[in-house]
Amino acid sequence: MTRTVYVNGEYLPETDAKISIFDRGFLFADAVYEVTSVLGGKLIAFDGHAQRLKRSLNELGIENPITTDDLLEVHRELVRLNDIDEGLIYLQISRGAPGDRDFVFPNPDEVKPTVVLFTQAKPGLAKSVKPMTVISIDDIRWGRRDIKTVQLLYPSMGKMMAQAAGADDAWMIEDGYVTEGTSNNVYIVKDGKIITRGLSNDILHGITRAAVLRYAEEAQMEVEERSFTIEEAQNADEAFYTSASGFVMPVVQIDGVVLGEGEPGRVATRLREIYIDESLKSAV
Ligand code: PDD
Numbered sequence: 001m002t003r004t005v006y007v008n009g010e011y012l013p014e015t016d017a018k019i020s021i022f023d024r025g026f027l028f029a030d031a032v033y034e035v036t037s038v039l040g041g042k043l044i045a046f047d048g049h050a051q052r053l054k055r056s057l058n059e060l061g062i063e064n065p066i067t068t069d070d071l072l073e074v075h076r077e078l079v080r081l082n083d084i085d086e087g088l089i090y091l092q093i094s095r096g097a098p099g100d101r102d103f104v105f106p107n108p109d110e111v112k113p114t115v116v117l118f119t120q121a122k123p124g125l126a127k128s129v130k131p132m133t134v135i136s137i138d139d140i141r142w143g144r145r146d147i148k149t150v151q152l153l154y155p156s157m158g159k160m161m162a163q164a165a166g167a168d169d170a171w172m173i174e175d176g177y178v179t180e181g182t183s184n185n186v187y188i189v190k191d192g193k194i195i196t197r198g199l200s201n202d203i204l205h206g207i208t209r210a211a212v213l214r215y216a217e218e219a220q221m222e223v224e225e226r227s228f229t230i231e232e233a234q235n236a237d238e239a240f241y242t243s244a245s246g247f248v249m250p251v252v253q254i255d256g257v258v259l260g261e262g263e264p265g266r267v268a269t270r271l272r273e274i275y276i277d278e279s280l281k282s283a284v
Helices: 024-028 046-060 068-081 153-164 207-218 230-234 266-281
Strands: 004-007 010-013 031-039 087-094 114-121 132-138 169-174 177-181 185-190 193-196 222-225 238-243 247-254
Touching: 004 068, 010 068, 024 087, 031 046, 031 266, 046 068, 046 087, 046 207, 068 087, 068 114, 132 153, 153 169, 169 230, 177 185, 185 230, 193 207, 207 222, 207 238, 207 247, 207 266, 230 247, 238 266, 247 266
Parallel strands: 132 169, 132 247, 193 222
Antiparallel strands: 004 010, 004 114, 031 087, 087 114, 169 177, 185 193, 185 238, 238 247
């Protein structure tokens, strides 16, 4: 089926959608993005994603070209036009296409941001739990990982390094401590306590992370926000990651070391259930 996508105010068949070769997203990775999941035809955590998008744009001085109400409308219309029951909506906003290549930012009065959205159907998303195996790699990304930019070459290389090693994903390490997964926030569980790195410029402030930590505390689970090493993770009782596309996903092997029984852990399994149940209640 040909998807209907959104480009700068228009709904088009994906084959007719066009972006300038001078777009700064294409030439300079000068763009931010969001990925929002859809369950039962409704958007999960839309407000959180819309707020983080605003923050990312603001941090880069890109004028926000679309109101949150209009953005919600576009998301909903794409879900409707593409008949998405379970899946993802990808949104990207670049600084625009100045008509030539120049390192200097264009004048925002003359060049408007490019807005693109498209859907990805993922039937069975809520049910698909894969016990993940991960390797560790150096984190050599830039210093503003809190901004959700489309500079995803290194995370993409990290996934390929994981694949080459027969694993599913990579956890990145900086100054001896785990930062995050290639496209997710990461957690370990020891003696019932959930441990995850605190928020800073070193990691993306996950929308799923915020919700999961809130639900964990509401369920009287103990949470500690601090950095941990890969050795501590290998000695944990269980591990998991969170993201808009994976929700809560168990991690059962780290650099070849099997955690516990090598099965999805109790805490991760419970948190996944709570996250999906609660998110469905507030889906829009
Ligand atoms: N990735 N950390 C990184 C580096 C990420 O790319 C992501 C999300 C997360 C989790 O954030 P959230 O819970 O808001 O999805 C953490 C998305 C899903 C992606 O790039 O496809």
